[in-house]
Structure formats: structure tokens, C-alpha cells
Amino acid sequence: MKLAKILSAIALILSLPVQAESTSTGAVLFNGTDGNWFNPANWSAGRVPGAEDDVVLDADDNxxxxxxxxxxxxxxxxLTVRGKARLETLPDTHLITRDEIVQDQGQLIHRSSASEGDTLIISATSDPAAGFGFAQSGTLLNPSTQSHRDVILKTRATLQFGLGGLEPASLTTGADGSVRVQNGAGHYATLTADLVVLNSSQDLTGRIGQLPPGLLLSLHYGFRPADGDSFQIITANRRLVDQFRGLPEGALAGCTDDNVGLYISYMGGDGNDVVLAAKDTSPEACLLLPAIQKVREAAAR
Incomplete structure (x- = not known):
């Protein structure tokens, strides 16, 4: 990545809320009711979108x-997901896009699947009347992997990472050139990007307490972190900018119900990666935080 692109992305995150959208007149819109991505009848173009299409999910699209x-x-x-729309990818999905924009309470939910491309922007709602409540855009990773993206997290956005084991989720290429998603039971969610901008430092004086943390954690497949475990959830190949909202260096990001705390560092890996370290923690400290959510995966998934 050229230096100019990095500086441009940083300038974007420090500017007014993102307004960029895939709004070209040629965008393919979802207008179906059964929720199946692969049903041609669900799309405005009368066919399933392809590599040359911009896709917009809006309103109550699910x-x-x-x-x-x-x-x-x-x-x-x-790909744009906005206006309370929701896109869910089921296990072993491999999604490739150029840019992804999640805004206005849109949700990307990756379930043991992979997403790769150029840029992921998760932005605050553009509705001033929404205030600083809990309505927000976000993405759920449980456990999945996103690779080769620049990631920009706006102020009211939240990332949720799933921990389902000690192995990081990844994409691997076989001898025949096929790409395999290494994820699911035994893996934890990861996100890899050249540039990661977490943006907790905007002027939120008097408001930060009204917002949930910029990072939420969940446990999957019955996994229980133990003292000494470590999880590198974000790898910044070139640069990491700022921190998750409400979580400074060394902060307690969450506790399991058996009082194992997960402490965050932005100086892990090669010095600029986000790592969670599991440590036995006093019950008194854990009582200050809700227990990390346990997720029971549906049998079909």
C-alpha cells in the first residue's frame, strides 16, 4: 500500500461521519423475501450478483x-449493508469483495466463514436524531477470518470477536490452488489488514459512558479460555491507529463465568497487533463486567 493511501484513510476516520456508499445506478438491490442470496428472484437484476456488481442491502433486508x-x-x-439490513454468512462461506461499507445499524455476521477484499468501513449512523444510544453498526466474527483489508471502525461501531479455540482462523491454499477456510470449532476469530483504524479518540466527552465498548467477545463450541492463553485477534501488517472505544492498553475486555479475564494489548505480535491475554482474575474485578456471552451453535451450522 502506498503511503498516500494510508494517510488518506487516516484522514477519513478523523473527518465527518462516512457518507461513502455503493450508490451507483447500476447497484443490484435485494428485494426478495426468503433471504436466500442464491435465489435470482430475490435481486433487482433478476439474477444473482456477480464480480462486476455493486450490491446494496437496505431497510429490513435479512x-x-x-x-x-x-x-x-x-x-x-x-457491498453496502445499511438501514438495519443484515447479511449473514454460514460456515465455509468465502466472500470476496472490493469495498464493504456497514452503516446505519447494518450488520455483517460471519459465522465460521471468510471475507477478503480491499476496505471494510463500519460507520456510525448518519441520523443525527439517533443520538449516542446503543443503535449502531457492527460485525460479528464467530470464529471467522477477514483478510487483506484496510479496516476503519467509526465511533459508534462495534466489532464482536468469537473465541472457539486456540487456533487462529485463516485462509489456506491447497496444492490444487483451492482456498480452504480454516475455522469453526477449535479456532478463534481473526482479522488481518494492512491498515487498522479503531478510532476511539474522537471527542466524546460526557458521552462515552452511553456507548457499549467498541469490542465485544463471545465464546463458541463450549470453549473455555484458561490462564495463560493468548489470542491475536487483529493483525495489522503495516499500521494500527488508536484503540477500541472504552478499552485502553491493558484494560479488562471481559471475564468468563469462572473468573478468567481477557486483557487487551495493542502492542502484541510484532508490536502493533491486538492481542487478548487470559489471566485468572479476582471475582470482584469480574463483577464489574458482564460475563462473556456463550453461544450455542445451531446443529445445522
Whole structure:
């Protein structure tokens, strides 16, 4: 990545709320009711979007990519999820895009799946009347992997990382050139990008307490972290900017119900990666935080 691109992205995160969207007149819109990404009748173009299409999910769209119903990888150009829309990818999905924009309470939910591309922007709602409440955009990773992206997290956005084991989720290439998603039971969610901008430092004086933390954690597949475990959830290949909202260096990000705390560092890995360290923690300290959510994976997934 050129230096100019890095500086431009940093300038973007420090500016007014993101307004960029995939709004070209050629955008393919979801207008179906059954939620199946692979159903041609669900799309404004009368066909399933392809690599040259911009895709927009809006309003109450609730869309699922199920590998059992179509071919992998799924590839589109730019993807926008906004206006309370939700896109869920089921295990073994491989999603390839150029840019992804999640805003206005949109949700990206990756369930043991992989997403790769250029840029992921998770931005605050553009509705001034929404205030600083809990309505927000976000993405859920449980456990999944995102690779080769620049990641920009706006002020009211939240990332949720799933811990399902001690192995980081990853994409691997076989001898035949096929790409395999290494995830699911035994893995924890990861995100890899050249540039990661977490942006907790905007002027939120008097308001920060009204917002949930910028990072939420969840446990999957019955996994229980133990004292001494470590999870590198974000790898910044070139630069990490700022911190998660409400979580300074060394902060307690969450506790299990058996009082194992997960402490955050932004100086892990090669010095600029986000790492969670599991440590036995006093019950008194853990009582200050809700127990980390346990997620029971549906049998079908």
C-alpha cells in the first residue's frame, strides 16, 4: 500500500461521519423475501450478483449466504449493508469483495466463514436524531477470518470477536490452488489488514459512558479460555491507529463465568497487533463486567 493511501484513510476516520456508499445506478438491490442470496428472484437484476456488481442491502433486508445452496467463492464488487439490513454468512462461506461499507445499524455476521477484499468501513449512523444510544453498526466474527483489508471502525461501531479455540482462523491454499477456510470449532476469530483504524479518540466527552465498548467477545463450541492463553485477534501488517472505544492498553475486555479475564494489548505480535491475554482474575474485578456471552451453535451450522 502506498503511503498516500494510508494517510488518506487516516484522514477519513478523523473527518465527518462516512457518507461513502455503493450508490451507483447500476447497484443490484435485494428485494426478495426468503433471504436466500442464491435465489435470482430475490435481486433487482433478476439474477444473482456477480464480480462486476455493486450490491446494496437496505431497510429490513435479512440475507443469508449458505454454501449448501450455491458455489463458493461468492464475489461482488462493492457491498453496502445499511438501514438495519443484515447479511449473514454460514460456515465455509468465502466472500470476496472490493469495498464493504456497514452503516446505519447494518450488520455483517460471519459465522465460521471468510471475507477478503480491499476496505471494510463500519460507520456510525448518519441520523443525527439517533443520538449516542446503543443503535449502531457492527460485525460479528464467530470464529471467522477477514483478510487483506484496510479496516476503519467509526465511533459508534462495534466489532464482536468469537473465541472457539486456540487456533487462529485463516485462509489456506491447497496444492490444487483451492482456498480452504480454516475455522469453526477449535479456532478463534481473526482479522488481518494492512491498515487498522479503531478510532476511539474522537471527542466524546460526557458521552462515552452511553456507548457499549467498541469490542465485544463471545465464546463458541463450549470453549473455555484458561490462564495463560493468548489470542491475536487483529493483525495489522503495516499500521494500527488508536484503540477500541472504552478499552485502553491493558484494560479488562471481559471475564468468563469462572473468573478468567481477557486483557487487551495493542502492542502484541510484532508490536502493533491486538492481542487478548487470559489471566485468572479476582471475582470482584469480574463483577464489574458482564460475563462473556456463550453461544450455542445451531446443529445445522
Amino acid at each position: 440475507v443469508v449466504i449458505d454454501p449448501a445452496l450455491g458455489r463458493m467463492p461468492v464475489q461482488v464488487r462493492d
